[in-house]
Amino acid sequence: MTEANSRFRLTVVGFVVFALFSALFARLWFLQVGSSTSYAAQTEQNRIRTIREPAIRGSIIDATGKVMVQNTLVDTITVKRGLTDEERAITVKNLARVLAVTSESIDAELDSPKYSVYEPVPIAQKATFETLVYVREHPELFPGVSAERQSIREYPERLPFDDSPPVGAHLLGYVGSINKSEYKIQKRAGYTPNDLIGKQGIEQLFESELKGKPRERKLEVDSRGRLVGEAEVIAPEPGHDVQLTVNSDVQRVAEESLRDGMIGARNFRDRASGKTFRATGGSVVVLNAQNGDIVAMASAPTYNIGEFTTGIPADKYQEYVNPESNQPLINRAVNGLYAPGSTFKTFSLYSALRDTPSTEDGTVFDENFRFFDRGFIKFGATGQEVEFQNAGRTPNGSVDAVRAMTVSSDVFFYNIGLLYWRTWGRGDEGNLDPAAPVYGMQRTAKLFGFSKQTGIGFPDEARGRVPDLVFKQAVNKDNPDESSRLWLPGDGMNLAVGQGDVLVTPLQLAVAYGAFANGGTIFQPRLAKAVYKGGSTLGDPELVRDLPTQPSRKISIDQSIIDKIIPGLEGAVCSEEGTAYGAFKDYPCGAIMGKTGTAEVPNKQDTALFVGVTPSRVDPAHPGPQYVVVVVVEEGGFGGSVAAPIARRVIDALKGDPNPPAVRVFPPSTD
C-alpha cells in the first residue's frame, strides 16, 4: 500500500464526512429556521395548561329595565361520560377524598338513571372554591372531571302557574352545553367543547353579546405535570347586558292569558264533532307597528327554563320531546304554521279593491263589491254546481267591502275569489307566471311579507306558504286527475278566505297587519334595543351601544284602499254585529280594529285566530306606539270566542294595567 493511495483514501473519507456534516447543518436549518414557529407552538402546548373560567353572562332586562334574566354563581364539579374503568376508579377515589364523601355515593350518582347518558354528571353543586382550584390544578388525579365556578341563570319574573315557571321561556331561551354541530360552527369564535352556549330565543340570538370573554389562566407545568407557575392570566370580560324591546308585564299577561284562554276553550263543544275543544297550543305576538319592536311573544304549551339552568334533566327532556306533550320546546310564534282563515280577508279585500275584477256579469252591484249573501254561493255548470257556505250557512244579507269584514262574510269572499277566476282565470288555468292577473291575491300576500322569513333572527324561522300554480303542480305531480294541476276557481275562493294551502306564522301575521296599519312599512321585527356593560343594568346602566332599528322596507300600497278597509275592521270589534264585539264591547270605536279567524284544519278542530291593532290609526302629528296583537289557539274553536278575549286582556295590559281582569271566553257563536 503506497502512501499516496492512503492519502487518496483519506480524502475520500473526508468528503464522506463533509457530506454528513452538511446534512446535519441542513437538518438543523430546517428544524430551527424553516419550521420553527410550529415547533415553538408545540412546545408551548406541551407545557402550558390553560384553565378557562367562563365570564359572567350578561343579564337580560326588559324595555322598562326590569330584570328578566340574571346570574347566580354555583361551584360545580361534574364527571363526564365515557371514562375507562381505571380512569373512573381514580376519579371516584380522589373525588371522594376532596369532597369528604364515600366512594359509593359518587358511584351511585354516576350510575343514577336520572342523568342523561350523554351529559356530564353533576357530582357537587356547592363545592368550595378551594376544592375547585385543587381539582383543576391536578387533572391527573381527576380524569374526566370538570370543576367550574358556574354562573347559572336566574329568572326573577315568574308566572303564577303551578311550579312558577319563569316568564318568557321561548322568548328568552336557555343555555346549555355546546353540542357537536354548534361546536363545529363556533370553534373559530374561540369556543371549547366544554363551553355553554345559548340554545333558544334571546340567549341564542344574542349569544355573542351575552357570553363575554372567559378568564384564562395559562399555567406552566413541567414534564411530570407539576405546576411551576402561572404564565399568563387573561382577564375576563363579563358578557354585555341586553335590553329587550319586550315589556315583561305584557309578556307575562300574554302568557297567562293564552293559558287561561286555552283552559276556557276546553269547556266548549265543537259543533262538528260534539267533543270539547282540545286547545292544544297557541301563540301570542305583540308588535309595535310603528317601529317593528316585539313587545311580547308567547307560545303554548310552554316549558320551564328554570329547570334547565344546570343542564336539562334527562327525564324532563324526555317529557318535553314526547309527542303527547305537543312540542312545548317549539316557539310557535315563529315556527308554528297556521291557516290564517278570515284574518287573511284583509289582504283578499285589498287585492280586490286594487285589481277591480270585472263586475259586469251582474253578481255584484257596485265598486265596493256589494253583494247579497244568502249564506251560500254556488258555481259551476248547471247540474254540477258546487256550493260554498258561510259557517252554519248563516245568511248575512247585503254585504259590501266594509260590512263583509265586520260580519266576516265568507260568501262575500268566495265571490271575490270567483270574480278573480271569472275575470282572468278562464283560459288561463295553466298559467304558471305569478304575474298573471288571476294571482292578484298571492301578489298582495307576498307584498305584505307572507311566505318569507320576517328576519327576526332565529335561525330556523318558518317561511309559511302562499300557494300558486307552481306549488299546486308540485304537490299534485303524481295525481291522476289532470285538473289537480290547474288553477281552478275553488283555489282562488279558498285563498280569499285564508283556507286551503296558505300557511302563515303568527309573527308574519303581526308584521303584515303592522304594514297594513302603518302605511306600508314592513319591519324586520326587533327583540332588543340596547346593549349595556355587563352587570351595569343592575345598578347604574352604562350604555355600550343602541341596537339599530332593524332594516325595514317600504312597500308600495294604495292608502285610499287601506282607508276603505279600516272601517270594516273597526266594525269587527265595535259594531254590535262585529265578530269580536263580545270581547271589546266596552272599548270606544276607533280605539281598536281587528279581525277574527276560524280556520279549518283537516283532521283537527278549528284554529281560533284574532289580529287586533290598537289604535287603528296613528295621527302623524302625534306619533306613538301602535300595537298589533296576534292570537292563535290551535283546536280552540272560534276566533271571536277564544282568541279575541285573549287579545283583549293583552290589550288591557298594553293600556297600562299590569293585572287586567281575567280572560272571559264566549261560547262559540258565529264567525
Add this chain to the structure above:
Amino acid sequence: MAMTAPPRALNRGRSARWGTGAQSRLGVDWRELDWIMLGAVILITVLGLVMVYSATRNLVDDPTYFVKRQATSLVLGVVAFLVILRIDYRKFRDFSLLAYIMVIALLFLVVSPLGSSAKGAQAWFALPGGFQFQPSEVAKFLLIVALCGYVNEHRGDIGPWRITMILALALLPIGLVQMQPDLGTNMVFAAIVIGLLAVAGAKGRYLLVILLLAATGVFAVVNLGLLKQYQIDRLTSVINPDTKTQTAAYNVDQSKKTIGAGGLTGAGLFQGKQTSLGYVPEQHTDFIYTAVGEELGFVGAAALLALFAIVMWRTWRTARLARDYYGTLVCSAVFAMFAFQIFENVGMTMGIMPVTGIPLPLMSYGGSSLIATYACLGLVANVYARRFT
C-alpha cells in the same frame, strides 16, 4: 537512542527563544501543538459544562451537582491528554497487544458480577464516591491503539485474510459489549474498524461487504431478540415516529420540538423552557444537543457543529501530515470514531438517525466518555506535535 549530543549552541538558542520548560513538561514543543484544534476543543468543552449545568440545574437540589462531577472528570481527562501527549505515539505500537488484552479484560469484567447495571444494561463499574466507570468508553481508545498497531504491522497486506483477522479481533469486544447490551458502542466500534480499513487500503468491494455485514448484524440483533424492547423501540422510532406510545418516540418527538423551538437565535442561555422543565429525557447525557438548540438557537447550534467540524478537519489534516503510516492510521481511526459519534448523536436529536446511547463527544455529561475523548485527542495532538520528528 543516539548518543550524539545536539549542538549546544542550537540547544541554547531554542531555550533562549522559547524556553525549555514547556517542552520538558509537555514532552513536545508547545509551539508544535495544533492550537486551532485545541482552541475548538476548549470552546466545546466549556460550552459542554455550561449546557450540562443548564440541563441539570433543576434535576436535583444542588444545581451544580452534575457540573461539578463533570469538571472533576474534565481534570482527569486533561491529565490523560497530557500523559498521552508526553509519550511519543510511536511507543504505543509496542503496547498494541496489551491494549487489546485490556479491552477484553475490561469488557469481560463489566458483564461479570463485578459490573453493575442501570437502565437495562450492565455497562458500569461502581466506584467509591458515587462515581461510575464505563469501560466501553475507554475501550474505544484502547481498541484504536490495538487495531492501529496490528494494521500498521501488516501494512501493504490488507487482503481478505488480513481483513478477516482484523474483523475477528474486533468481533470479540463487540460480542462482549453486546452482552451488556450496548448497540451504540458497537456501532462506534464498527465505525472505527471500517474507517481504519478504508484508509489502510482495503479494496472497495471488501468495504462494501463489511458494510453489508454490519447492516445485517444490526438487523439480526434487532430482530432476533438480542436486544431489549426499549432498544428496538429506539431504533425503529425514527422509521415510525408517530407512535407516541413508545417512550423512544416520545424522546425523539420532544427532542425535535425542543431544537425547533430554539429558532434562529434561541431562547437565551438558561431560558429554555423545555430544558429547564425537563421535557427531554436524558437531556444532559445523550440529548445535550437539544439544550444547545433550544437555548442558543440555530446560531449557537450551528456554531457548535462548526467547532466540531474544525476538530474533524484538524484531525483529518493531522492524518495527512503524520510523519509515518502509524500516525495516519491512529488519526484516521479517531477521525472515524468522532465523525460517527457526532453524526449519530446530533442526527438522532434531530430525528434523522435512530436513537442509540451514544454520547456527544466533549458535550454529554459522563466522565468515562469525557476522559476517553481527551485520551483520543491526546493521540491526535501527539501525532501532530511530532509530525517533523
